[in-house]
Amino acid sequence: MDSTTQTPVKKNPKKANLLDHHSIKSLLDESVTEIVTSKGYPEDVRLSNIRLLIGSIIIAIALVAQFYKKEVGICHILDYGTYILFNVILQLIIHTKEKNAILFTYPPEGSFNSTGLVVSSKLPRFSDMYTLTVESADPKSISARPKVEFTKSVTKWFAKDGVLVEGLFWKDVEALVNDYAKEHKKSK
Template identity: 70%
Template sequence: MADKKPEPATKNPKKANLLDHHSIKHILDETVSEIVSSRGYVEDVRLSNVRLLLGTVIIVIALFAQFYKKKFPENRDFLISCIVLYIVFNGLLQLIIYTKEKNAILFTYPPAGSFTSTGLEVSSKLPRFSDIYTLTIASADPKSISANPPVELTKSVTKWFTKDGVLVEGIFWKDVEALVDEYSKEPKKRK
């Protein structure tokens, strides 16, 4: 990865409401996705597509229950089956979110021309009432033989934002790129 893409010019600076941790986390997560994508990693949207499909099925079930041509006493069994299906598919959706997605903001494929067979799972945390942002880069398939150990960056968001809430992208880019480089480096062989 000798070709590093230049940092984006901040013509339209990213600004967050410093009193809203969701706003801060959203801007940081969005920027992390841009940085990782600029390093040659392509986003893997398969899990998102599965979630969208399950959400669509849930909506269709709800619409069938709402607009079924018979009125209540006659459609009781149909409504019960719709409710059961709604609960099952919603539970499946929550299970996927809880077990696979967790705090992940981005899943990627391995970069083109790479020797590794696994992409990245990028996740972040910014607890409520805290200024400590934790960014973790791990293998999308931790059981793979080519998976590197996860790396983590923990810093106060005050290091990346001005007092007006503008993201200082240059500093943030350097921190995130250093973390990606740390993950990508070859582990030292033991003798």
């Protein structure tokens, strides 16, 4: 067999527990990330790295506070105060920067656009309506575009056995990303 010939790799179907809201949202969010990055938008993990760093600092402070053998006094007050401060900082980052974001990206390579995307999703509890939003990572940038979104029932993308019909979902997400890119061209 010729080494340059590639045989198509059979992928396992993506399956979610249709009775579990988090399973459905997680599978859809994971698929959105695959779709957007496959369209040339490299993932920006800087915010995730900052969150990990702050989380590591919080853990280190907690370990020092727990195992440092010293009388209760100013050291413990400083430890707990610092612990609380870093937790507040972490929560502020989550609530102000991340919100419902599932993906932050850089602009596509070779693009004249200077801002990436923020892709957000919502799937309210006890609802089948999934909302996907694409907006600029830097809304104040001159190359920022108006946000676009759709809200659709997840029943359109899943078979009865919980398998995601990837082709249908791919088309919807790809159309949304294309609408975001097209919106800017109209405003010129």
